[in-house]
Every structure is written in structure tokens, then in C-alpha cells.
Amino acid sequence: MNTKDFINMDHTYGAHNYHPLPVVISEAKGAKVKDPEGKEYFDFLSAYSAVNQGHRHPKIIKALTDQLNRCTLTSRAFHNDMMGPFLKKLCDFTGFEMALPMNTGAEAVETALKLARRWGAEKKGIKNGKQEIIVAENNFHGRTISIVSFSTDPDARVNYGPYTPGFKIVPYNDAKAIEKAITKNTCAVLLEPIQGEAGVFVPDAGYLKAVSDICKKNNVLFIADEIQTGFCRTGKKFAVDHEGVRPDVMTLGKALGGGVIPVSAVVADKHIMEVFTPGSHGSTFGGYPLAMAVGIASIEVLEEENLADKAQELGEFFRSEVKKIKCDKIVQVRGKGLLNAVVFEKGFEAWEVCVALKEAGLLAKQTHGNIIRFAPPLVITKEELTEGLAIIKSVFEKIK
Numbered sequence: 001m002n003t004k005d006f007i008n009m010d011h012t013y014g015a016h017n018y019h020p021l022p023v024v025i026s027e028a029k030g031a032k033v034k035d036p037e038g039k040e041y042f043d044f045l046s047a048y049s050a051v052n053q054g055h056r057h058p059k060i061i062k063a064l065t066d067q068l069n070r071c072t073l074t075s076r077a078f079h080n081d082m083m084g085p086f087l088k089k090l091c092d093f094t095g096f097e098m099a100l101p102m103n104t105g106a107e108a109v110e111t112a113l114k115l116a117r118r119w120g121a122e123k124k125g126i127k128n129g130k131q132e133i134i135v136a137e138n139n140f141h142g143r144t145i146s147i148v149s150f151s152t153d154p155d156a157r158v159n160y161g162p163y164t165p166g167f168k169i170v171p172y173n174d175a176k177a178i179e180k181a182i183t184k185n186t187c188a189v190l191l192e193p194i195q196g197e198a199g200v201f202v203p204d205a206g207y208l209k210a211v212s213d214i215c216k217k218n219n220v221l222f223i224a225d226e227i228q229t230g231f232c233r234t235g236k237k238f239a240v241d242h243e244g245v246r247p248d249v250m251t252l253g254k255a256l257g258g259g260v261i262p263v264s265a266v267v268a269d270k271h272i273m274e275v276f277t278p279g280s281h282g283s284t285f286g287g288y289p290l291a292m293a294v295g296i297a298s299i300e301v302l303e304e305e306n307l308a309d310k311a312q313e314l315g316e317f318f319r320s321e322v323k324k325i326k327c328d329k330i331v332q333v334r335g336k337g338l339l340n341a342v343v344f345e346k347g348f349e350a351w352e353v354c355v356a357l358k359e360a361g362l363l364a365k366q367t368h369g370n371i372i373r374f375a376p377p378l379v380i381t382k383e384e385l386t387e388g389l390a391i392i393k394s395v396f397e398k399i400k
């Protein structure tokens with residue numbers, strides 16, 4: 001079967017809930033992938049930052065295969081000998097006292113919402129059923145019913161009612177709006193430190209610090225969704241580190257699974273996490289030994305290869321090089337570390353540009369029509385990044 005056959009098969013037998021680029025990936029290593037015909041591409045999406053450590057990192061693959069040969073799944077009805085070491089590793093890496101392992105990002109967000117509501121009832125004294133959580137416009141936190149209930153993206157929301165109540169939506173990058181929206185029933189503010197799916201929207205310096213201060217002053221939990229921005233993607237361990245902010249809760253996922261299997265988690269201190277009691281939350285696969293082995297190795301790779309500093313350096317290089325490209329349609333180049341976007345003028349359709357990039361050997365995807373995200377694996381070498389930039393330049397300079 002060739003590329004066309006695989007695409008036809010997806011189209012025939014799969015729900016049409018995505019509109020992928022017409023490329024099929026059949027092999028991958030580091031920052032590069034190959035299609036069934038053997039053509040090579042740079043991967044400048046990294047599965048939405050789930051492949052920060054690069055495709056099939058040897059250390060992560062070894063951890064996975066070693067664990068495969070020992071024990072894969074136990075459920076939480078019993079202890080296993082990998083979860084404790086994983087939780088400790090994650091707590092050491094994040095600086096929080098406790099962690100709760102789940103599988104996907106959306107589950108981590110759901111877990112944080114449940115944590116915040118319970119904390120609100122049991123620690124803050126909000127009447128159960130009255131808890132409010134403040135979120136931002138243009139957020140992306142996942143796809144469950146409750147999460148899309150507070151999305152402002154019509155594509156994500158339409159006809160999925162009835163929607164879950166208890167969420168207040170305020171403009172992003174506006175700390176005063178949060179302060180105004182807080183009531184005695186507010187238990188949490190949930191934000192992305194940089195809005196990834198919205199098109200790598202970086203808030204003004206000082207925003208996260210101001211939000212954190214407002215939350216502290218009002219006894220409200222600050223939940224940072226670091227699922228896309230965390231694990232060195234933006235040039236620090238976590239995007240909140242750019243402002244020296246310590247949220248009360250962080251949701252983590254994507255690169256925690258090292259591009260191998262889904263691994264997610266919520267981290268918080270004990271005085272918050274302790275509201276979960278036996279039976280009050282759980283997951284059959286959450287904390288399973290295979291995921292725990294992969295999670296530990298995924299964090300170790302980030303540390304051993306100093307990927308935060310690398311992302312910081314290569315990110316600056318990337319943005320400065322893209323800014324030199326002559327193309328009238330580009331209005332902004334933005335991002336932090338290796339989470340970047342090129343914004344084209346309003347109304348510009350970037351799909352054709354992404355197809356042209358693909359033809360030239362680089363995979364990237366547009367978001368909201370006129371924005372292209374560039375987020376290669378953090379293990380990419382400067383030479384590879386330079387090659388990728390040459391491809392981007394050749395395509396962008398031809399845009400009419």
C-alpha cells in the first residue's frame with residue numbers, strides 16, 4: 001500500500017474528526033519522519049509537543065522494552081514498584097509535594113477541575129454545587145464534555161449540549177478581568193501560560209505573576225495547564241518559570257510520555273491533594289507500570305540533555321532567522337523556546353503553505369487558518385534546524 005491507499009482507508013473507515021495534511025508517516029527517528037515511499041521530512045509539530053525528546057529516543061525505548069518484559073499493568077487495586085519512583089521523580093522535577101497520575105491531557109485537566117471543586121467545598125467552605133472556576137477566552141484544555149463546555153471555539157463546542165455549568169470565561173491576558181470575575185464561590189482560575197492551540201499566543205510579561213497574586217489574595221487556586229508548554233518546550237522546565245510563578249496546581253501530559261505512550265498527571269501540594277480520598281477519583285490505567293517507566297525516562301532525558309537551555313537557545317535562533325525572511329503576508333513571528341508561530345495577515349489561508357512545506361520536506365500545521373506553528377523536537381540539532389529554516393525560507397519567499 002502507498003500513501004494514497006492509506007489516506008483513502010482512513011477516509012473510508014475513520015470518523016472525519018480531523019483534517020490532516022496529505023502525508024502518511026510510517027517511520028520516525030529523532031527530528032525526522034519518513035513516508036511509505038521513503039521520502040524524509042523534518043517534523044516541526046512534534047505531535048503537538050508530545051515528542052519533545054525526539055521520536056523513539058533510545059533511552060525511552062529501552063525503559064519501555066525493559067518494562068514490557070517485566071510487568072505492564074496492575075491497576076490501582078494493588079501497588080506496583082514503578083509508580084512510587086515515578087511520583088518522586090515528577091515531584092522533584094516540578095517542585096510539588098504530590099502527584100496524581102492519569103493517561104491523557106484531558107483527564108489531567110478533568111482531575112484538576114475535580115480537585116479544585118472539592119478543595120473549594122472542603123477547604124474554602126463553598127457550598128457544594130456553587131463552585132466556580134474562571135477560564136480564559138480562546139482556551140484549549142481538551143475534548144471532554146465539561147472541558148468543551150467552557151471552550152469559546154465554536155468548532156469544539158457546537159451541538160454538544162447540555163453544557164457543564166460552573167465556569168466563567170474572561171479575556172486572556174487581562175488580570176483585572178480575573179479579579180473582577182472572582183466571587184466568594186470561586187475555587188480556581190485555570191489558564192494556559194501560553195495559549196498553544198490559539199496560535200502560540202504569548203501573554204504580556206507580568207500577566208501570570210499578576211494572576212498568581214490575585215489568586216493568593218482571594219484564596220483561589222491557580223491551575224496552570226502546562227500540558228503543551230511544559231517539559232522544556234518553551235526554554236524553561238515550565239512556562240510559568242519565565243515569570244518565577246509557582247501555581248497551586250499544574251496539569252501535565254504530552255511530553256511526559258516521551259512520544260511513546262500517553263502519560264499525564266496533576267501535581268499540587270499535600271494540603272490541596274489530600275481532598276482526594278479512596279474511591280473519590282481514579283483510572284484503570286493511571287499509574288500503570290509501563291507508563292511510569294516511560295515517564296521516568298522521559299524526564300531523565302530532558303535533564304540529561306539539558307533540553308530547556310537548548311530550546312531557549314535554538315528558539316531565539318529560529319525566530320531571528322524567520323524574521324529575516326522576506327514575505328509581505330507575515331505580520332508576526334512569536335513564541336518562546338521552541339514553541340513558535342508565524343502569523344500571516346487576517347484572511348490568509350495557510351493550508352497551501354503547509355502543503356508546500358510538506359512537498360519541500362518539512363511538516364507543520366496551520367491553526368485558525370492564518371497561523372503556522374513550528375515546534376520541532378527539542379533534540380533537533382542546530383544543523384537540522386538550519387536545514388529546516390532553509391526549507392521554510394524557500395517556501396515563504398514564494399508566497400504571493
Ligand SMILES: *Cc1c(COP(=O)(O)O)cnc(C)c1O
Pocket residue numbers: 048104105106107109140141142143192196197225226227228229253254
Ligand atoms: C493537548 C492539550 C490538552 C489535551 O491533551 P490530550 O492528551 O489531547 O487530552 C490539554 N491542554 C492543553 C494546553 C493541551 O495543549
